[in-house]
Amino acid sequence: DVKVTQSSRYLVKRTGEKVFLECVQDMDHENMFWYRQDPGLGLRLIYFSYDVKMKEKGDIPEGYSVSREKKERFSLILESASTNQTSMYLCASSLSNTDTQYFGPGTRLTVL
Amino acid sequence: GESVGLHLPTLSVQEGDNSIINCAYSNSASDYFIWYKQESGKGPQFIIDIRSNMDKRQGQRVTVLLNKTVKHLSLQIAATQPGDSAVYFCAEILSGYSTLTFGKGTMLLVSP
Numbered sequence: 001d002v003k004v005t006q007s008s009r010y011l012v013k014r015t016g017e018k019v020f021l022e023c024v025q026d027m028d029h030e031n032m033f034w035y036r037q038d039p040g041l042g043l044r045l046i047y048f049s050y051d052v053k054m055k056e057k058g059d060i061p062e063g064y065s066v067s068r069e070k071k072e073r074f075s076l077i078l079e080s081a082s083t084n085q086t087s088m089y090l091c092a093s094s095l096s097n098t099d100t101q102y103f104g105p106g107t108r109l110t111v112l
Numbered sequence: 113g114e115s116v117g118l119h120l121p122t123l124s125v126q127e128g129d130n131s132i133i134n135c136a137y138s139n140s141a142s143d144y145f146i147w148y149k150q151e152s153g154k155g156p157q158f159i160i161d162i163r164s165n166m167d168k169r170q171g172q173r174v175t176v177l178l179n180k181t182v183k184h185l186s187l188q189i190a191a192t193q194p195g196d197s198a199v200y201f202c203a204e205i206l207s208g209y210s211t212l213t214f215g216k217g218t219m220l221l222v223s224p
Contacts, residue, residue, distance in 0.1 A: 103155035
């Protein structure tokens with residue numbers, strides 16, 4: 001079974017803090033994705049990566065950056081957290097471009 | 113638990129009934145479709161997928177139907193159980209792309 005894990009289920013940070021969200025997959029998948037999910041807005045793609053050290057902007061990259069130093073790990077970074085970044089963050093991975101994306105359990109981030 | 117979306121279309125059924133959840137897509141170039149189930153506070157879970165060269169695919173208690181003429185996708189759940197209560201999303205991948213486009217979701221409520 002594919003397993004995608006995220007470092008925290010719940011996280012509370014203060015405005016201006018730097019925040020790291022970690023995601024690890026154990027299936028040697030090429031592609032990894034970061035989404036945020038908000039009521040009424042559905043899932044929105046922040047960034048994705050199709051290879052180590054490669055990254056592509058999604059629909060809403062502003063205020064975020066990512067890092068993929070190893071194939072199995074994809075990190076989402078909030079350089080200076082703001083209250084409008086309070087959300088559920090979901091990581092996903094897929095074997096290739098035309099394959100199913102498998103999701104992690106999500107991290108509920110609250111920025112005070 | 114947390115709501116994954118406000119103002120979602122809701123389908124309420126009785127335990128044992130069959131459920132049909134519908135999804136319309138807009139891009140005729142989409143060639144791969146996925147249904148996800150998301151329970152409150154959890155990440156989306158893969159249910160079933162279908163490629164555009166197929167009209168129907170069956171899994172355990174679930175069937176996906178694809179009508180490319182009217183760009184419509186449906187998920188049928190047989191003998192619905194209380195554990196099926198969740199938000200169901202369809203997602204599509206455009207040919208040549210790696211990113212998913214998600215529908216807003218439908219909330220399925222199953223009464224015992």
